[in-house]
Amino acid sequence: MSESGRVAGPGHVTGPGRSRPHPLGKSAGLDLSEPADRVAPRLLGATIMHGSVGVRLTEVEAYLGIDDPASHAARGPTPRSSVMFGPPGHMYVYLSYGIHRCVNVVCSPDGTASAVLLRAGQIVCGVDEVRSRRGAVPARRLASGPGNLGSALGADLTDWGAALTVCAMGSPIEPATEGLVNDPPHPDGHDRLGTDQSTPDGVTHHDCPPRWRLIPASEPVRYRTGPRVGISRNADAPLRFWIDGDPTVSGRR
Template sequence: MIDLSAPAIEVAPLLLGATIWRGPVGIRLTEVEAYMGLNDPASHAFRGPTPRARVMFGPPFHVYVYLSYGMHRCVNLVCSPDGEASAVLLRGGRVVAGEDEVRSRRGNVAENRLACGPGNMGSALGATLEESGNPVSVITGTTVGGEALEAGLGAGARWRLEPAPNIVEFRQGPRVGISRNTDAPWRWWIPKDPTVSGSRT
């Protein structure tokens, strides 16, 4: 099980190969970044629990959705114990379920580009700003009857996280698209995957 109450830098690599679900849409994650709150100048939570960043201070097992450049809705998973801000930004992934619904939002773009980049990820999922702070459940397995078992504060939630079936190979390096704390190696991605938005090597 993925424990979202751990710090984002511990959770982030475990999310690679996992599938994030919002309703019928499922996206297998291939690229993520961690943001560490008060100790990370690149984080929205660096200046404390402002109205926008308050969700990052917990509790974990919730989504944090924010608007980037006035148009892109970016999706994060809130991590760390309640009161300790950190979150993982979902930067890229491959649509594995609900492609017709995704294309109704993203249009006639190449399959690899449907959820490539944080803005496209948010659009593919249909995320809204009003959902910031909504719960996320983590799928922990299935019962004999085939029903999913879920854990976390968001058990039964619209947002669900399905752990990767196997450990995946990954790379780690600096985050992209930021101007502060640029050397922190808090970006993780699956190498050579075409859905990764930054460096793929």
């Protein structure tokens, strides 16, 4: 049985302890200005849309900013992580090992860095487009693992800082390919990526159609918590959340 932690308050998590799967209430109150450890479990069962592709999220990880040694924000703002210190509701996309495009949702109030890494999900829209990117792999693996999920969604470094539109619960899950308007301008300091080992020189995020959308879960899910995957710092913090028994989950169940 997986170990589970309990959120004790903003940015604070209790030590791991055994517990049953947590019932997750309906996410009508989804508020991205809350800390990542509160937002993360509410994203389970939600659908992230990028253009014509939709993924129902089944596994996420919370990163808490300067007090979390595993976070990209632990050392303060850098050209790569500066978007995490900006307003919530934006996308933080970076390259892992130079090849994997990892997708994060920025949380917490402006100036307080935290983000949720999207680790796995089920394709619910645009499967043909996903297969053109991912090839002939089993359906459960199309968006299993953060790099695979980023590839399935067609994310790239120009999505760094893109606005995320949070839709009303029950909104239709359908492609957004026509009749789109431009994003509002990005806040000062969030328009250009500087030189960084994980981002190319001079990549600029231009105003673009709001293809990033989030449709909150309309039904409760049962989820578990445990340590995050593939990190060496603050590795025991129970900040990974996944839907109990879902076959698309990428890490330890």
